[in-house]
Amino acid sequence: MDEADFSAGDIRIIQAMADFQMALSALDFVSEVSPDEPISRIERRRLRCFEDAAVVAYWRPFSYSNGLPKLTLETLGITATTEQLTLHERLKERRNKVIAHTDVDRMRLVLSTFRVSEDSEIMMPQYNFDDALEFYPNLDTLIMWIRILHQAATRAIFKRVQGRREIHFKRDHTDQG
Numbered sequence: 003m004d005e006a007d008f009s010a011g012d013i014r015i016i017q018a019m020a021d022f023q024m025a026l027s028a029l030d031f032v033s034e035v036s037p038d039e040p041i042s043r044i045e046r047r048r049l050r051c052f053e054d055a056a057v058v059a060y061w062r063p064f065s066y067s068n069g070l071p072k073l074t075l076e077t078l079g080i081t082a083t084t085e086q087l088t089l090h091e092r093l094k095e096r097r098n099k100v101i102a103h104t105d106v107d108r109m110r111l112v113l114s115t116f117r118v119s120e121d122s123e124i125m126m127p128q129y130n131f132d133d134a135l136e137f138y139p140n141l142d143t144l145i146m147w148i149r150i151l152h153q154a155a156t157r158a159i160f161k162r163v164q165g166r167r168e169i170h171f172k173r174d175h176t177d178q179g
Contacts, residue, residue, distance in 0.1 A: 008171050011077065012162055014070045015155050018063035022152040028056035029145050032138065047133045054101045057137075060148060061097040078154035086147050089140065096136055110134075 031052040035041060063073035075082055099105040110132030118124040137144050163169060
């Protein structure tokens with residue numbers, strides 16, 4: 003089977019499987035921390051990096067990309083619950099307003115200054131940025147939702163390759179001499 007026999011929609015679903023797996027791996031790192039365990043600010047920022055990576059990887063299949071269609075829940079045969087749709091939209095908003103962009107309506111930033119000493123004119127800035135974990139309270143729900151999507155993508159591809167001849171498809175941008 004060559005590329006002509008394999009649709010862009012098929013490729014999107016296969017890539018989505020990798021994206022969902024990446025999101026799950028990032029969330030595994032976040033879930034290593036117990037909710038009762040005190041963590042340093044530096045550790046929280048590290049975990050925030052993993053959470054942000056999970057959000058980006060999760061939303062990648064549902065976003066515009068050059069050469070591939072957007073994935074839809076319908077394409078995967080998913081009828082999401084109200085809770086799952088709310089989570090899906092929260093992930094979209096977090097990606098679009100906080101992680102990939104800095105929208106003022108979602109900004110959490112504090113800046114204050116203080117004088118170095120009473121007899122000095124030098125002002126020192128102190129700032130504080132948001133490094134909270136947005137999805138930690140819903141981590142189990144989020145992980146389960148992404149697993150549902152990954153399983154649906156796996157089923158969709160399984161169904162699409164049945165009754166066809168063997169497939170040997172490769173797309174690797176490093177092979178483009």
